[in-house]
Amino acid sequence: MVCAIVAVVGGGRAAADPGAHVTGEAPLGGRAAQIDVYSPAMGRVIQNKVIKAAGAGAPTLYLLTGAGGGADGISWWDNTDVRHFFADKFVNVVMPVGGAFTLYTDWISDDPAVGRVRWETYLTQELPGVIDGLLGTNGRNAIAGVSMSAASALDLAIQGGPRFSAVAALSGCPWAADPTGIAMASAQAVRGGGNPGNMWGVPGGPAWREHDVFANAGRLAGKAIFLAAATGAPGAADRGLPMPPLETIAGACTAAFAGRLAQLGIPAVHVHRPTGSHTWGQFESDLHEAWPHLAAAIS
Template identity: 30%
Template sequence: MGVAVALLAPLAVALSDVAPRVAAAPNPAGFDFWVDSPEMGPIRSRVFRAKDGNTNRVVYALDGMRAPETHSGWENDTNIANALTDWNINVVMPIGGMSSFYTDWNAPSSFVGLPPTGSSSGSGALNVISEGPGKSYRYAWETFINQHLRWALNSRLGFNPNRNGVFGLSMGGSGALTLAAYHPDQFSFAGSYSGYLNISAPGMREGIRAGMIDAGGYNVDSMAPPWGPQWLRMDPFVFAPLLRDHNTRLWISAGSALPGPADGFNGNTINGMGLEALALVNTRAFQVRMMTLGANNVTYSFPATGIHSWTYWEAEVYRMLPDLSANIG
């Protein structure tokens, strides 16, 4: 166990996109959609309407571990909103949720009960004393997406609340499968790119602990106590039978951890290779689990090149699009 922790923790320094976000302008096709959460206050999402104007086909795109309060990485670093809307799919991008795993937390994030006392910039252990979302209140992202956002989209925009799709990268991939597993009436399709789908494997909790400290200074123990029902409930490897039994259409992907020619050879590439190797091991374990369960509702995509970066996740959306389109609405 100690060896596993030593190997995994350094790889978990940033369990999401590894390249710095660029200061991109918002996509003018999208608009802000605010919804109140009783636990978290007003939460903003970005909405992109389907090209043909339908309200029946809806997909949620979830961000990674460093999800900021400004715009989703999907809008900031990719062009997938335009691709999806061209396929006549409405796109919803919830904003925020850094280190949240899009789940309902046990308590506000804190260390030994201490409240946040200041601000910190950059990454690293100093983030544990910084203020931030989910520290003065309890994260309740699963409830927000399943109840408050879902029904606000229905009542105010007429969006279909059933047979939606959901996908995400890294942390968001794990969150997408969790949402689909426990809310099959809302989600008929779920996609995970480079997700951590075997979080109870040896060393994974401590790897996630290190990643959450680096990504905003969050405490994994505030999310879910170790190895209890709440933790196991959010482990895709554990709840895999639900996805099989609901016949949820799944798209499960991870790269080979080998960089492509455009990646260059620098610190971001090396970090992205390590992170993707970890995601690949997790994703392959989930694949074996589903195969032993006799599940035939999954498409697996394991490209020959691909590290933990937006370039490869954007490409994966294009590969997934026909399957997504055929299984929502």
């Protein structure tokens, strides 16, 4: 599950990929709906849980879940109060379903176990254009991830250039293309049965360096950045099965990345909680605290 204030860079409205399109929509109660979108890059339809803003002209928050990708019934949608929390907020919240153990990146080769993985293309090029056109957004976006997807959110904010004006990484472990980072990122692919070599090629090679968030942290300049993690000690916010070792690691990783940003002179909000043990109760509290910082950058 292991894996993120400030001037703003305009994202601008992006045209949808000609082949990316809505294939179906089903109501989920209130302003929520499941919106299915065909991804040309992956050659399949992706489900997205969407909380629509009350009218056109709203920004969009892309909210990524943990290692299981939400298809396992463990997600922001299933385990937190996102529907209630965002009900009175002028923002579209888009929660893709899928991407288990993929790091939400583009794999350089198709994999026998996980198939064709092009989540970076989907999240930075295909889906935003579809959402902009369907919901009449203001073209400004934020992205947030938790646990496995916390580092992915940072990577996507880097790779997407002006696509995302704000990013939040919650209880994750930003990676570097060093032995520790390679082992950590590879472990996620292996957990899903995939071959890490099909993800970014030879360990430490060009693709790994391209996705090294420490080496490329300077490309986050001008974005709103929110980082949060805890010590692993169980606390009042915890809900569900506590996983102290994971959160202790996430806390150390997150602090290291906050230090990297400080070294570069890039402003960021860094919350290091004295208690919290990698549970959805903790993640929910962190999202609540992150939201005002993200909102200020995209509204």
